[in-house]
Amino acid sequence: MPAYVEVIGNLLQNPEQRPVSVKGEDRLITELRVYSDVYKRDPxxxxxxxxxxxxxxxYNVTIWNERLGTEIMKLLRKGARVRIAGEQTLQKWEDKETDMPRVALHIDADTCELRLNRIEEIRFRAKRVES
Structure with missing residues (x-):
């Protein structure tokens, strides 16, 4: 059973999108790599x-919400400070080159928020005028 987690950290690489087929339906997912960091007082x-x-x-992170994924692709890049929340699982597989078992932490995220660390400027787009 997956646990619901919240992770704060930096993107290790630029976000990537790719199509997947789920039950015969094409979906566009967004994938992130986030390094969660925790700080403590220096003894x-x-x-x-x-x-x-x-x-x-x-953490390997998958965003299944296509609208959120589109915004992530436009706004985030390597080094961005983010808060990710979603269901955490442990992925297990066997490395084909070494035949060794491998594991990785994975989050199916329903939330991705940009933290204000490292932000130099924020510009809002003009309000849409309905015709």
Missing amino acids: DDESKMIQDDAKCDP
Whole structure:
């Protein structure tokens, strides 16, 4: 049973879209790689925060909502700070080159929000005028 999780971190690469077929219906999914990072107080200097490597993990993220995926493709790129929320699962497979078992954390996200860290400017598009 998957758990509902919230992850905050940076995109490891630019988002990618690809078509998939689900029950004979074509869908366009958006895929992200997010590195979740957690910080703690530096034991040597309480005024500094340092990354807690034991609690940081990379996640494979799939966005099934095509409208959200389209906006992600327009607005996000590698390095963007995001908050992802959705169902987490553990993907398991066997590496074809090494025949070794592999695992990865995966999130089927229903929410992707841009965090304001690293944002230099925000511009809003003009309001649409109904005719």
